[in-house]
Amino acid sequence: MAASPDPKALTIPTRRYVAGEPMVWLTAMGLTLSLTLVFFLLCVVVWNGLGVFWPSRVVEFSVDQGGKREVFLGIEIKRQLKRAPGKAGVNEIQIFTGNKENYNGQAFQYFDVSSITTRTPEGVMLVERMERGHAIGQPVELRIKGEAPLKADDAKFDSRLAQLISEVGHRREEIKSFEKGVIGRGAQEMKELEDEKRAMAATKRLDPARIKQIDEKIAELNKDFTDNLDPKRKALRAQQDDHQLVLKIASGEEKVISLGVVIDTVYPNKLSVIGQFGRFLRNAFLFVWEDPREANTEGGIFPAIVGTFVMTILMSVAVVPFGVLAAIYLREYAKQGLFVRIVRISVNNLAGVPSIVFGVFGLGFFVYIVGGSIDSFFYPGRPDPVFGTGAVLWASLTLALMTVPVVIVATEESIASVPRGMREGSLACGASKWQTIQRIVLPASIPGILTGLILAMARGAGEVAPLMLVGVVKLAPALPVGGDFPFLHLDYKFMHLGFHIYDVGFQSPDSEAAKPMVFATTLVLILLVLALNLSAIMIRERLRRKYATGAF
Amino acid sequence: MPAMTANDIKTSAPSVVSHAAGSGAPGVPDYISCRNYSFYYGPNKVLHEISLDIPERQVTAFIGPSGCGKSTLLRNFNRMNDLIDGVHHDGDIIVSGRTIYDPHLEVTSLRKRIGMVFQKSNPFPKSIYENIVYGLRVAGVNDKRVLDQCVEEALRGAALWDEAKDRLSASALGLSGGQQQRLCIARAIAVQPEILLMDEPCSALDPIATSKVEELILELKKSFTVVIVTHNMQQAARVSDRTALFYLGRLVEYDTTLKIFTNPSQKQTEDYITGRFG
Numbered sequence A: 001m002a003a004s005p006d007p008k009a010l011t012i013p014t015r016r017y018v019a020g021e022p023m024v025w026l027t028a029m030g031l032t033l034s035l036t037l038v039f040f041l042l043c044v045v046v047w048n049g050l051g052v053f054w055p056s057r058v059v060e061f062s063v064d065q066g067g068k069r070e071v072f073l074g075i076e077i078k079r080q081l082k083r084a085p086g087k088a089g090v091n092e093i094q095i096f097t098g099n100k101e102n103y104n105g106q107a108f109q110y111f112d113v114s115s116i117t118t119r120t121p122e123g124v125m126l127v128e129r130m131e132r133g134h135a136i137g138q139p140v141e142l143r144i145k146g147e148a149p150l151k152a153d154d155a156k157f158d159s160r161l162a163q164l165i166s167e168v169g170h171r172r173e174e175i176k177s178f179e180k181g182v183i184g185r186g187a188q189e190m191k192e193l194e195d196e197k198r199a200m201a202a203t204k205r206l207d208p209a210r211i212k213q214i215d216e217k218i219a220e221l222n223k224d225f226t227d228n229l230d231p232k233r234k235a236l237r238a239q240q241d242d243h244q245l246v247l248k249i250a251s252g253e254e255k256v257i258s259l260g261v262v263i264d265t266v267y268p269n270k271l272s273v274i275g276q277f278g279r280f281l282r283n284a285f286l287f288v289w290e291d292p293r294e295a296n297t298e299g300g301i302f303p304a305i306v307g308t309f310v311m312t313i314l315m316s317v318a319v320v321p322f323g324v325l326a327a328i329y330l331r332e333y334a335k336q337g338l339f340v341r342i343v344r345i346s347v348n349n350l351a352g353v354p355s356i357v358f359g360v361f362g363l364g365f366f367v368y369i370v371g372g373s374i375d376s377f378f379y380p381g382r383p384d385p386v387f388g389t390g391a392v393l394w395a396s397l398t399l400a401l402m403t404v405p406v407v408i409v410a411t412e413e414s415i416a417s418v419p420r421g422m423r424e425g426s427l428a429c430g431a432s433k434w435q436t437i438q439r440i441v442l443p444a445s446i447p448g449i450l451t452g453l454i455l456a457m458a459r460g461a462g463e464v465a466p467l468m469l470v471g472v473v474k475l476a477p478a479l480p481v482g483g484d485f486p487f488l489h490l491d492y493k494f495m496h497l498g499f500h501i502y503d504v505g506f507q508s509p510d511s512e513a514a515k516p517m518v519f520a521t522t523l524v525l526i527l528l529v530l531a532l533n534l535s536a537i538m539i540r541e542r543l544r545r546k547y548a549t550g551a552f
Numbered sequence B: 001m002p003a004m005t006a007n008d009i010k011t012s013a014p015s016v017v018s019h020a021a022g023s024g025a026p027g028v029p030d031y032i033s034c035r036n037y038s039f040y041y042g043p044n045k046v047l048h049e050i051s052l053d054i055p056e057r058q059v060t061a062f063i064g065p066s067g068c069g070k071s072t073l074l075r076n077f078n079r080m081n082d083l084i085d086g087v088h089h090d091g092d093i094i095v096s097g098r099t100i101y102d103p104h105l106e107v108t109s110l111r112k113r114i115g116m117v118f119q120k121s122n123p124f125p126k127s128i129y130e131n132i133v134y135g136l137r138v139a140g141v142n143d144k145r146v147l148d149q150c151v152e153e154a155l156r157g158a159a160l161w162d163e164a165k166d167r168l169s170a171s172a173l174g175l176s177g178g179q180q181q182r183l184c185i186a187r188a189i190a191v192q193p194e195i196l197l198m199d200e201p202c203s204a205l206d207p208i209a210t211s212k213v214e215e216l217i218l219e220l221k222k223s224f225t226v227v228i229v230t231h232n233m234q235q236a237a238r239v240s241d242r243t244a245l246f247y248l249g250r251l252v253e254y255d256t257t258l259k260i261f262t263n264p265s266q267k268q269t270e271d272y273i274t275g276r277f278g
């Protein structure tokens, strides 16, 4: 070295580097970036998801359509810049007008922002219907069977309307329970009798007396249906159309709506902020509590929530024992060597296999082989498969298979991190290896196992692709829990929030109408996963505190 | 078990005991006896041809500089080193007349008879009560009365009863380091082993607790055989009947404590005891 440099100039940067300051900045930046992106995603979902339930004001838009003025009543959805190739961008507004049947089946309209003028009319009514989405218009009158029409400006109009709507609603429930209950039970009984006959034919053990008996019973059930049940149902249904609500839509046209399809009416422009908030809560509540309507684009998502929940729980129940047993063997009993190393690497790589591959495996193995065998063994002669088709059981097992590597890895790690001193202490007391594992190692590894479960649940609950092959449906006839004995129906098909998002967002005929549902459903799915994970985390923290290493 | 005398063992053993061997005192049978015992961690030979006989119902102290293999030898008496990969041994260790490497011998039953207190305290993440009854529970004892009585005796024995009697169901990990060590002693004596191996049991204890543990050791020796590793010369002199000095994996001298501390036959021993090396 020629000239020794100024020692001061050298020490300062070196010290800073040794203190790791640049690394602190780098790691902080990494964290900030990922947190910002995740936070942004969550904000988009929460904002759009919650926005669905907010009762916006209805505005009257008059649009200048080449000299001719047209009027629309609707809710502003958003403004955006429309770009056409070769032209300057145009500011465009999207309006929800409802009244699909009056606008060629479209519930949304787009206009140039520059061409419209707006006004907020007071007494506009928003009508929620069973069919064809919402209706928007000025109420005109109520046509009640056997009475003179009740005009909208009559003081009794609103209370009468509410009373009739609730009456209709009750009857709707009554029809539903009648059809599902009395009629459904008859149909079920008939099906069972047919199955019995078919099973007899399949096993070639024909009992003529029993067949005669069955035929008689079927005929009796058929007669009961045509003579009693069906007429009663028809009468109930006809009653639903007794009264009508007349609305005047923006174009001045009058529109008659049978009260049978009306779920609720509201004057959005008369709501106070508190009223709006109440409405918001009601909408959110109905969304999570109701069955879907109209190809899932309206109504709630209750069956999908239940389906996701049941499937995730079943998956956890299956994945934990398998994962833990495998990890114990790998870590405690298997001779550590090349073979175990290969197994471990394979298990880790299993997590990288595309989930659809697991779906295909689940379909081939669980559904066709296992389910098919169960069917041919326990349900011979059935025309429709029971377990030999997609079912919540097979979906859970498929996802359990997919997520088992996570549990194995987490369990192995936590078993390995149990201090050797603790094992030695146990062995020195005369405990056998298994007693040591069971009484010392496993309890101390539960927090780690739960971490694995949390990761597995988060991955499993959000998975869609494999489920499409092994049991998810667009619309399930019944929930996999509740109903009749045995209350948990492992052979049922089920609805799932992730699949619901895909179905509503990308498979529905009216994707614009479905968009808000997509956000709201995503929000619910995130909240559900969060709730499941939080409960696991709470258990884990309690156990952690119990097993925390003491102070020295 | 068949009572074997020191002579039986010696006549059946081919190796010649090179040092001042035997328990010395006539009528006291040898209980643990190492025959030309060597031990390897992988390729490292850490015990070199050790031969020594530990008599029954006496306290034997192992002393020597750090890393000389005291713990290793102690941990071989109950085959605790089996857990470590790649270890092997030459020679033999015989406990009450039977080799501990007998393939028909169940290691768990051996360990039930040979209790151990480790150099680093290792309480289980369970309550104080459950820690102490652990050995009984794994042996299948679940009678509440038996367990309760055993907990009290063991805690009194380990001088922990007064501090712990009101918090038996609290986690053992909430105890201080020294209390944890005494808990481990209580846990070891709760199963009433025939032999108690103690690896520096007092290294984390204050003088009062230390003297309590020493009292305990003197009490225990009435019914148990105790082997204690210690770095504290005074302690070795106070509690032990016989003392073995190790250096670099070799047994330097093994004799009665009185002789080792007053009139050692090896120069190395004298140097070590007077603090000139180690």
Ligand SMILES: Nc1ncnc2c1ncn2[C@@H]1O[C@H](COP(=O)(O)OP(=O)(O)OP(=O)(O)O)[C@@H](O)[C@H]1O
Pocket: B041, B044, B046, B065, B066, B067, B068, B069, B070, B071, B072, B073, B084, B119
């Ligand atoms: N698990 C192990 N693997 C490999 N070598 C080991 C292991 N445990 C101990 N050793 C080595 O064996 C030798 C003896 O160790 P040991 O623990 O028996 O010493 P010690 O006499 O108990 O020392 P101290 O008084 O410090 O406790 C040391 O050189 C140590 O490095």
Ligand SMILES: [Mg+2]
Pocket: B070, B071, B072, B119, B199
């Ligand atoms: Mg040691």
